[in-house]
Amino acid sequence: MDTAQAPPESLPNRRIGERIIEGVILVAGISTILIVALIFLFLLKEGINAFLDIPLRQLFGDRWYPIEGIYGLMPLLVGTTLVTIGAVIIAVPLGLVAAIYLGEFAPQWLREILKPLIEILAGIPSIVLGFLGWVALAPLIQNAGADTGLTAFTGSLLLAYMSLPTIISISEDALYAVPREYRDGALAIGATQWQTIWRVVLPAARSGLVIAVMLGIGRVIGETMGVLLVTGNAANMPAFGPGMFFNPVRTMTATIAAEMGEVAQGSLHYSVLFGIGLILFLITFVVNWLAARLVGVSGARTKVGGQV
Amino acid sequence: MSRQQTQRLASVLITLTAVLVFVPVIVVIVYLIWQGIGAISWEFLTQPPRNGMTEGGIWPAILGTLILTMGTALVSMPFSIATAIYLAEYAGDNRLTRTIRMAIVNLAGIPSIVYGLFGLGAFVLAAGFGTSILAGSLTLGIMTMPVVISTAEEAINSVPQQFRTVSLSLGASKWQTIWHQVLPHALPGIITGMILGLSRAAGETAPILFTVAAFYVPTLPTSIFDQTMALPYHLYVIATQVPGMPLKIQYGTALVLLLITLTMTLIATVVRTAVRRRRDW
Numbered sequence: 371m372d373t374a375q376a377p378p379e380s381l382p383n384r385r386i387g388e389r390i391i392e393g394v395i396l397v398a399g400i401s402t403i404l405i406v407a408l409i410f411l412f413l414l415k416e417g418i419n420a421f422l423d424i425p426l427r428q429l430f431g432d433r434w435y436p437i438e439g440i441y442g443l444m445p446l447l448v449g450t451t452l453v454t455i456g457a458v459i460i461a462v463p464l465g466l467v468a469a470i471y472l473g474e475f476a477p478q479w480l481r482e483i484l485k486p487l488i489e490i491l492a493g494i495p496s497i498v499l500g501f502l503g504w505v506a507l508a509p510l511i512q513n514a515g516a517d518t519g520l521t522a523f524t525g526s527l528l529l530a531y532m533s534l535p536t537i538i539s540i541s542e543d544a545l546y547a548v549p550r551e552y553r554d555g556a557l558a559i560g561a562t563q564w565q566t567i568w569r570v571v572l573p574a575a576r577s578g579l580v581i582a583v584m585l586g587i588g589r590v591i592g593e594t595m596g597v598l599l600v601t602g603n604a605a606n607m608p609a610f611g612p613g614m615f616f617n618p619v620r621t622m623t624a625t626i627a628a629e630m631g632e633v634a635q636g637s638l639h640y641s642v643l644f645g646i647g648l649i650l651f652l653i654t655f656v657v658n659w660l661a662a663r664l665v666g667v668s669g670a671r672t673k674v675g676g677q678v
Numbered sequence: 679m680s681r682q683q684t685q686r687l688a689s690v691l692i693t694l695t696a697v698l699v700f701v702p703v704i705v706v707i708v709y710l711i712w713q714g715i716g717a718i719s720w721e722f723l724t725q726p727p728r729n730g731m732t733e734g735g736i737w738p739a740i741l742g743t744l745i746l747t748m749g750t751a752l753v754s755m756p757f758s759i760a761t762a763i764y765l766a767e768y769a770g771d772n773r774l775t776r777t778i779r780m781a782i783v784n785l786a787g788i789p790s791i792v793y794g795l796f797g798l799g800a801f802v803l804a805a806g807f808g809t810s811i812l813a814g815s816l817t818l819g820i821m822t823m824p825v826v827i828s829t830a831e832e833a834i835n836s837v838p839q840q841f842r843t844v845s846l847s848l849g850a851s852k853w854q855t856i857w858h859q860v861l862p863h864a865l866p867g868i869i870t871g872m873i874l875g876l877s878r879a880a881g882e883t884a885p886i887l888f889t890v891a892a893f894y895v896p897t898l899p900t901s902i903f904d905q906t907m908a909l910p911y912h913l914y915v916i917a918t919q920v921p922g923m924p925l926k927i928q929y930g931t932a933l934v935l936l937l938i939t940l941t942m943t944l945i946a947t948v949v950r951t952a953v954r955r956r957r958d959w
Contacts, residue, residue, distance in 0.1 A: 592790065647791070
């Protein structure tokens, strides 16, 4: 706390009132840390039995049959991984190129139409996109020759568009942060616009682009309702190969959403679902922590207004 | 290939890819309106469902979503704005501040279904609120905090330093300066962030699955300890759990939910643009 300019000492009541308010504000700030800790502790409390009571060999086995009391997480981990990889393959090129287009190619008037369009995409509830994936997109994919329209690929496609707003807006900021002089310098020595972007702007914006992709991945891993509706929810181990993207899968998030409503509180199944939540929490925690380390959360956001 | 040809090719490919990104968004919106608009009538918006949900309206679900959104605002707003004031005006460059920022980044990244689990464990079971509007609002409120905190902090930071200097030099205390000078100027930005956060909360399904949402309740909720129907969950159940559900009603429900969240996004965008235009510093 800054104490460079203490208020006048002649107003004791005002000072006490202010101390109280400032105390409340400090508590609010600290509460954010407490909430993260509480979320972790509650997941741990309810989920720990899954890791204590089930032999690790079975827990990471490839059979998920809760009815028979077999809780192998592998099919769910594979499902989440497949859907995530597919979404990344689709969303990263689309998102980065769209950001380049917005930042470097699009005329001003078009940018003012397209940027709100991204906010609209971000504002569509995932259940609405999931619903459209279920009633409209899945039949299209089935007609295209797949055995079923509810596949890992359908989920990837849906999640790719759900993560595009994150990827586009963060990478656009990263491109925008590259100093004008870099572009002017490259263009002045005769580089074309594309050479400038490819050799100068993109490398300079690299760390921001990596963060954009990481946060996009974080969104994809955690998305629930979309994948619940369109991936077919079959907890099988797909045969390894490119064809596995076109089989039904089941993700970790969808498993929690689909099964938590039916389990008895305190049962092993209940603990396992919380255990999956704990794994998801840890994955996103690590992804966000890494992304934040890359930006330097502490250093980058210098105070603009706080130097009183 | 000469570099001019590369330039031309790159520019064409980039434009085509941009088309791939933006056109589907327009298609989705137009398609949903086209399919859903026929279902929307006064009765659809104001009546409860009838005949196993295959007839009638979706009023209880709309009302439930509005109540939950208000509950979310009540939980999220005081905490988030206080935290934003702390970060913008009081926090020094120290370990505590860095930890708080790290916590906010992590809160923003936690999957919504994990918030749902937390709400179930903490509010429904441990606190004993049961499956209730209170438990759902607390869960959604915590989920929206990161968005509201970061936009509010940005709004507070964008108030020019001179405003504070002048106020302090006239003898106002630090808190008086914040309350009378900084917050009024930051208010539109704070409201923008709040509405954006709430529009997200209004559309969320996963956090309310186990904390508040009911498949069907014959009466409207009368207390914060009641369950309620909510639009996102209603859409999920009628699309997947009710056999023989008319498609028209499904599309109509999806359209109503979309219109509610998009209206909120739109209001937030308009407020922000208007404020930026009018800003006189």
